[in-house]
Amino acid sequence: xxxxSSDVQSKFWEIFSKQDRKKVEEFxxxxxxxxxxxxxxxxxxxxxxxLPFDIIPRIISxxxxxKMEKGLVQRITALNLFLEDLYTDAKIVKAGIxxxxxxxxxxxxxxxxxxxxxxxxxxxxxxxxxxxxDTKNDEWVILEDNLRVPSGASYPLSIRDTYRKIxxxxxxxxKIEPIKQYPSYIADSMxxxxxxxxxxxxTPGRFNSAYYEHSYxxxxxxxxxxxxxxxxxxxxKVYFKNYNGKKIRVGSVYRRLDDDxxxxxxxxxxxxxxxxxxxDAYLSGNVAIxxxxxxxxADDKGIYYFVPKMIQYYLNEEPILQNAPTYLPYFKEDMDxxxxxxxxxxxxxxxxxxxxGVSFGHSMSKTQLEDMKTIIAAHPRRFIAQELIEFYDEKCxxxxxxxxxxxxxxxYVVVGExxxxxxxxxxxxxxxAGNYLVNSSQGGGFKDTWVME
Amino acid sequence: MEExxxxxxxxxxxxxxxxxxRVEATLxxxxxxxxxIIDVDKNAGVALYKNFDVDLSYSNALxxxxxxxxxxxxxxxxxxxxxxxxNAIISRTQLGEDSFGEIIELHTLFKNVxxxxxxxxxxxxxxxxxxxxxxxxxxxxxxxxxxSNSFIILGKLVEEVDFHLRLDKEKVLSLVILEEIDIxxxxxxxITESKDYKEIDKHEIVSLVNAKIDMxxxxxxxxx
Numbered sequence: 219x220x221x222x223s224s225d226v227q228s229k230f231w232e233i234f235s236k237q238d239r240k241k242v243e244e245f246x247x248x249x250x251x252x253x254x255x256x257x258x259x260x261x262x263x264x265x266x267x268x269l270p271f272d273i274i275p276r277i278i279s280x281x282x283x284x285k286m287e288k289g290l291v292q293r294i295t296a297l298n299l300f301l302e303d304l305y306t307d308a309k310i311v312k313a314g315i316x317x318x319x320x321x322x323x324x325x326x327x328x329x330x331x332x333x334x335x336x337x338x339x340x341x342x343x344x345x346x347x348x349x350x351x352d353t354k355n356d357e358w359v360i361l362e363d364n365l366r367v368p369s370g371a372s373y374p375l376s377i378r379d380t381y382r383k384i385x386x387x388x389x390x391x392x393k394i395e396p397i398k399q400y401p402s403y404i405a406d407s408m409x410x411x412x413x414x415x416x417x418x419x420x421t422p423g424r425f426n427s428a429y430y431e432h433s434y435x436x437x438x439x440x441x442x443x444x445x446x447x448x449x450x451x452x453x454x455k456v457y458f459k460n461y462n463g464k465k466i467r468v469g470s471v472y473r474r475l476d477d478d479x480x481x482x483x484x485x486x487x488x489x490x491x492x493x494x495x496x497x498d499a500y501l502s503g504n505v506a507i508x509x510x511x512x513x514x515x516a517d518d519k520g521i522y523y524f525v526p527k528m529i530q531y532y533l534n535e536e537p538i539l540q541n542a543p544t545y546l547p548y549f550k551e552d553m554d555x556x557x558x559x560x561x562x563x564x565x566x567x568x569x570x571x572x573x574x575g576v577s578f579g580h581s582m583s584k585t586q587l588e589d590m591k592t593i594i595a596a597h598p599r600r601f602i603a604q605e606l607i608e609f610y611d612e613k614c615x616x617x618x619x620x621x622x623x624x625x626x627x628x629x630y631v632v633v634g635e636x637x638x639x640x641x642x643x644x645x646x647x648x649x650x651a652g653n654y655l656v657n658s659s660q661g662g663g664f665k666d667t668w669v670m671e
Numbered sequence: 672m673e674e675x676x677x678x679x680x681x682x683x684x685x686x687x688x689x690x691x692x693r694v695e696a697t698l699x700x701x702x703x704x705x706x707x708i709i710d711v712d713k714n715a716g717v718a719l720y721k722n723f724d725v726d727l728s729y730s731n732a733l734x735x736x737x738x739x740x741x742x743x744x745x746x747x748x749x750x751x752x753x754x755x756x757x758n759a760i761i762s763r764t765q766l767g768e769d770s771f772g773e774i775i776e777l778h779t780l781f782k783n784v785x786x787x788x789x790x791x792x793x794x795x796x797x798x799x800x801x802x803x804x805x806x807x808x809x810x811x812x813x814x815x816x817x818x819s820n821s822f823i824i825l826g827k828l829v830e831e832v833d834f835h836l837r838l839d840k841e842k843v844l845s846l847v848i849l850e851e852i853d854i855x856x857x858x859x860x861x862i863t864e865s866k867d868y869k870e871i872d873k874h875e876i877v878s879l880v881n882a883k884i885d886m887x888x889x890x891x892x893x894x895x
Binding site for chain 2: 250251252416424429430433434436437442443444445447448450457458459460461462463464465466
């Protein structure tokens with residue numbers, strides 16, 4: 219994709235060729251200072267590791283990004299309207315646009331929230347939309363909507379900061395969109411939906427896989443980073459416990475834990491990382507929780523199929539950004555198509571995330587394909603099938619050589635008074651040549667993304 | 672407006688200040704002992720580490736540096752630096768980018784030297800000390816803006832007293848620091864403490880000063 223012939227990219231290579239390659243080591247050392255690490259448990263051991271990164275940025279021209287931006291604003295606006303509708307009047311279900319089995323059987327649908335409308339009717343505050351650029355038509359295609367707790371924004375923030383310090387020439391000579399405003403987007407959104415009180419970022423704690431991101435973002439947003447035990451709920455109001463015993467009202471919670479763990483009195487009673495009573499406070503309109511509990515229904519892989527229809531239904535517009543061609547075994551004709559073409563499709567288990575539960579037909583044996591068909595026939599709601607998108611490779615500077623790697627892109631969209639698209643995003647690349655899975659949990663690395671004129 | 676800080680962050684900042692001071696003070700003492708071991712007093716290191724309740728044995732000055740800083744004992748500085756990093760991670764939102772980055776750098780310095788097969792030398796101590804000075808420097812920049820830095824300073828001063836008394840240094844200096852500690856405690860709690868520390872023996876002073884943080888930080892809610 220980093221085509222030397224294109225104008226914006228040739229400008230990059232021109233400056234890159236004049237840079238001191240020895241500074242790559244300096245770059246790596248400086249990145250370590252941010253300690254944007256990724257925690258994981260392996261064989262029962264706690265391991266802290268830094269994510270692999272690449273110094274060659276993905277470059278997207280301003281005009282190309284503007285089109286993507288419009289499509290993202292449109293999509294998130296529709297998804298927010300869908301969630302608000304679904305949990306209140308459910309008109310879209312009554313109109314038969316989205317089959318009710320898909321909604322009410324979705325794991326992410328929380329019936330306890332039916333009839334409740336959150337502060338300012340905003341449910342999708344911070345969103346991560348995964349896209350790839352299709353080589354067939356040169357268009358960006360949506361792969362997945364993450365409307366619950368999307369992570370990863372701290373990686374581009376930290377690598378950009380490093381880039382500017384180590385290689386300032388690029389930023390002096392090229393018109394690269396600045397990205398520092400992202401934390402202020404979140405702060406603005408928190409302030410907008412705030413129900414009276416301070417803003418906090420709720421983390422599961424030090425040993426969570428994304429703890430570094432939680433603390434990094436809390437600092438940038440200017441919100442208090444808290445664990446559940448540092449909040450309490452009294453008379454359906456949430457309070458921050460100050461070190462001196464005083465309690466301070468909390469108006470908005472940017473939670474970095476899943477619905478299931480948010481409140482042990484409401485969801486999983488065994489959760490040790492949730493705040494007892496927070497959902498009661500939320501349902502009483504005394505605190506904003508972002509993103510809203512119950513959003514999981516909208517980023518369900520089955521519901522994804524219906525997002526273009528939502529755009530038409532709520533906005534009366536044609537989708538600007540397309541989904542990857544998707545088939546639902548739930549529909550007879552789709553089931554037939556899947557069974558006839560399974561070897562060229564990607565099968566996804568809707569209950570899985572992070573690159574898990576993804577099977578590529580082309581790499582499965584005949585027996586495996588037959589087994590898969592049997593499972594799909596028995597559980598049609600559990601799977602979707604997608605055409606394999608041949609997406610562009612990105613050039614990566616690995617082991618002192620330029621190499622091609624598959625790369626996707628996560629765009630961040632923040633909803634407050636307005637819908638804002640961050641002029642950056644997380645470009646993730648596969649470490650191995652030919653691998654299509656780029657998720658951090660699958661060993662992928664990340665690089666900066668420059669939106670350039 | 673009153674600064675907001677969780678009990679966990681306040682305690683982490685306090686221990687960050689204590690551990691950072693401990694590493695700095697120890698490195699300075701180790702540096703002096705190292706110089707003496709070369710050609711003045713072979714047992715200077717043994718005497719120093721007795722103060723930390725550690726029986727140290729070494730073959731020469733360089734061996735002393737290695738065993739003193741990285742050996743398997745309670746005063747192992749590498750482990751204390753790990754604790755500094757842990758406390759910085761927990762209180763990161765209060766620290767600011769520069770201080771946090773420098774602490775990570777200090778940790779990396781210790782981690783690298785403990786992984787390498789080579790001995791620690793004077794240059795390592797110089798590097799560590801200048802990095803610590805930078806950390807204090809960037810923390811003091813923040814100090815003008817953040818009340819939460821009082822916890823770091825409190826930790827630093829408490830450790831200074833503890834260290835002074837452990838090493839049997841002049842009590843007068845400790846008394847001066849104790850006054851500073853009480854001013855911080857008063858600032859954070861509005862409680863005025865006017866103890867006459869001159870009449871109290873050093874063990875009692877150490878206990879008193881170590882308990883100061885418990886007067887300030889609580890997990891309980893005081894009023895509804």
